[in-house]
Amino acid sequence: MAAVSQSAMAAKPSVENPKMTARNLDLFYSDNQALYEVDLDIAEKQVTALIGPSGCGKSTFLRCLNRMNDTIDGVTIKGEVTLDGRDIYDKRIDVVQLRARIGMVFQKPNPFPKSIYDNVAYGPRIHGLVNSRDELDEIVMTSLERAGLLKEVKDRLQSPATGLSGGQQQRLCIARAVAVSPEVILMDEPCSALDPIATAKVEELIDELRSNYTIVIVTHSMQQAARVSQRTAFFHLGKLVEVGETDQIFTNPKDERTKGYITGRFG
Amino acid sequence: MSLSFLLLAVAALCALSFYFGRQRAVALSGGRHSNLHSLPVHYGAYTAAWCGLPALALLLIWYMFQGSVIEALIVSDLPQEILEDSGRLSLALNSISLIAAGNGQHLSVEPEIVDAGRRLANIQTIASAALVVVMLSGAVLGLSLSYRKITADMRARNNIERIARYVMIACSAIAILSTVGIVFSLLFEALHFFTKINPLEFLFGLEWSPQTAIRADQVASEGAFGAIPLFVGTLLITLIAMCVAVPIGLFSAVYMGEYASPKFRAIAKPALEILAGVPTVVYGFFAALTVAPFLRDNGAILGLDVSSESALAAGLVMGIMIIPFVSSLSDDVMSQVPKSLRDGSYGLGATKSETIRNVIFPAALPGIVGAVLLAVSRAIGETMIVVMAAGLAANMTANPLQAVTTVTVQIVTLLVGDQEFDSAKTLSAFALGLVLFLVTLGLNVFALKVVQKYREKYD
Amino acid sequence: MTDMASLMEDRAAAKVISDNLRKPVDWDSPKIARNIKKRYAAERRFKMYGLVAIGIALLALCMLATSIGSKGYSAFYQTYVQLEVHFDPAVIDPDGTGDPAVIGRANFDGLIKQSLRDRFPDVTSRSDKRDLYGIVSGGASYDLRERVLENPSLIGQTRTIWLISGDDFDMLNKGYIDPTVAEGDRRLNDQEVSWYNELVEAGAVEKQFHTRFFTSGDSREPELAGIWGAAVGSFYTLLVTLALSFPIGVLAAVYLEEFAPKNRFTQIVEVNINNLAAVPSIVFGLLGLEVYLNVMHLPRSAPVVGGLTLALMTLPTIIIASRAAIKAVPPSIRQAALGLGASPVQTVTHHVLPLAMPGILTGTIIGMAQALGETAPLLMIGMVAFIVDIPGGALDPATVLPVQIYLWADSPERAFVEKTSAAIMVLLAFLVLMNGLAVYLRKKFERKW
Ligand SMILES: Nc1ncnc2c1ncn2[C@@H]1O[C@H](COP(=O)(O)OP(=O)(O)O)[C@@H](O)[C@H]1O
């Protein structure tokens, strides 16, 4: 653990019962290194926020957690990421299953050009989670309800998802992720394309989901991090600078760079 | 003087006038270019344009009318009884032009025709001489007028740029002119045809045998012009081609775009494109001499009666020809599906094939439909493969093992070789051409619209 | 605040749901494992389909190539038969004038027939003799004449000479006629085959490189037919096409990209270009027939008319490619030029066009390659005539390579199959050359702005 930077050490990167851990994580896009020796624990059933100036590697780190970087050519990863103590980059781990266990919500709402129902049913269908139409209906309804969307769309489940408003679309994407009963949900700036009211709704939703899911959220808004997360990690130039309780990070940052960022001096 | 010499002469005149114009400008400037409104080259270009363009325009106009005027002159002097019989008239015109070209010694024709031939030769000599005079005097006139206009403060650059602009507009307008030309030439002859044959009979008739009577008393063999069997044959072959091209093209595109390693792509993609570059006459030869006998022989082994001009052979080969078309278009379309959709699917734990089948295909469907429609339009209009490998007999059948004929095959057979002037048989080719043009145009416009809409959706 | 209210409601609903949570998925259950296995099998299958599709396409390409190659390579060789020819002065130049005109008119055919009779003295009946004369091509007499005109001292001598054989013998020698099949089912009867065998045994049959195939025009006799006439016709046709479509296409592209205001005219032009690009080629043939032949009375079968027709066809290709090339020139270059006080036309001619030229040329070459392979519209304007002479200009009757291929493909003689395939190989070689040039240009001048 000698490589762990001084400040990260001081900010207590580990938690008691981590759902996921990253150790010594380096990532390269072809020859460009985007992450440097990142050590971070994700606490179970909590919201962990990743903040930092744009281009610092937040999304890149997030995508390491469910191996979405596998879909990009020329990416090499060193280090270790675990889920429930098992290395997710192990050869025996099945990516397809892994991504079902670690769901993801993206920056721009990306509903499939299908009906609302089919969007939510997509995951359970491909993973073979249901045996009957009733069961599927049930999952779709529950997921929509959990994403706080059911009331708005229950009369038009068969209409195309692309007809929903931006906020609704993003909540649909959350419902879609929830439908496969993931253990962890990764969210990459889920509100950046939404208006304030829709943002408020999604933030409420994240708070709700926390009781059942482990959530990691990338955000560029410090207010949002403060509102929804319990733990916050600050990234800078591909390095994890500081991580800790959200309250502590925002009220009493240990690192000068963190302080500079949250007081708005850069980023 | 031959045409190429004439053109060379005009070009030389242009060069000369460029030089003159430039010299005059230099002379006017008194050695200081700042005395001129424009650069000396602009004055040169100005005179050159005024020399060349009128000459070219005169040439164009001349050729538009020369043929018909000369023919009218010749025809007007022919005896009445020849004029009244269109068959004889076209024969006579043929002989006349042969005689005029000096190849008529072996012909045994009436003395009037021989006279007319000589007169034609005369007129042609006069006409080409006149053309030389007209063109060259046009060039010289333009040159001298523009030369005289040159003064130190003439806005030569603005002038020449305006001319350039008009020339460019004229060039762009050729696209419109071609369309107009196509529409009018097809429409003109097709309407002529419809005065002889009822359009309804043409469009919905079930029998096609365009043999018109050769002698007046052969009324029995009037010829039937029901085009339905041709449409059926065209559709059958198109359908077979699509059954080959669409799945193979789509799956190749998917493999190339989603699975292939860069190395594999670097080899396989150009190889597929070679298929698109092979001339259709080569495919026709392949279909007629390799695929059709192969199918016939193997069909015989299986106890099937496969015609040696089977629709299957032509359709299969046409399908192969269209594979790269479908694959490159659908590759385009599928690569336009935003990455976020793929990510969404992968993020839910879908495999590549699930993502392609469930997300990318549905998302790209409008674009793919557009691509397929374009491919259909191409198959319908394809000529050489069917001319060489499909039959001539207008069978109305959906059996791909039998011979059918297509619209394009009929157009070619009706128009290649000696044509009877003004007969329903010849004119019917234009009616078929009109149908072909309208159908392919409709398909294209529709398909392009679909694809365009699709592009806008994901831009 | 209804929004706030609904938010609260949603929240309450979510609470209810979370109370009766679905139990987590057991990812290690056998059912899921089976499902995963199935999904990966489907994945592999799907990938296979893709590979098979490409495989089929490439296989078709290979079959096409081998079918043409295996049929056509033999056309580059021609069978020759060795005969002893007596240059009988009584036949060639009975009065001993030495006048080339007299020699040129002599009956060389008779000389060849005589030597054939001498070679096979047993042949007596009329029909057998006719068969016998078929060993040597009708074109051999021209070769003899050339020889004698070049070297008049031959007159009176007896020489052993290789003479070009007739097509049936050529086919037999190349193995396309199987002498073991029943006599009635082949083009040569037993006696002809025995003559052939006798000549082979005597070492008097040989295959030589067939230069005539590359240097002569069309002929009814397969062994005399060549592609030069068609190649020259193609050349003139493409010349006319290029001379028209290149300047017109480039000027139109420049106008549409750089000068055209966004008005109705421009819109109509654009729609027209896109649609013209997809009009079946045969329709252009009908246009050419009607406008150039019926209205303007230009000569039938002439490369000018072919070129005019093909120019209209290639115009959209060139315009579209040129516009893309012009569009790729960054606006900063235009701004720089305009900023220095250059007029728009100067900006285009001095800066934009030179930079776009590689792209324009690439598009033009591709358009020309298309035009070179085009057949159907040329059939419409009468370029299918049987033309022996090599055209001397764009107004002479001519045919082009693809039409020559079509004509030969239609000929019944077995020997034309190999000629057709060989002509295809030549045509494809030209196309490969042109496309290779286009690729080279594109690679060489590829620029990332
Ligand atoms: N697909 C990619 N290929 C190459 N470099 C990338 C790619 N994605 C991101 N990067 C680079 O990695 C760094 C981190 O990017 P990212 O994780 O997206 O930043 P953030 O989400 O914090 O704004 C940036 O410098 C970016 O340019």
Ligand SMILES: [Mg+2]
């Ligand atoms: Mg990001």
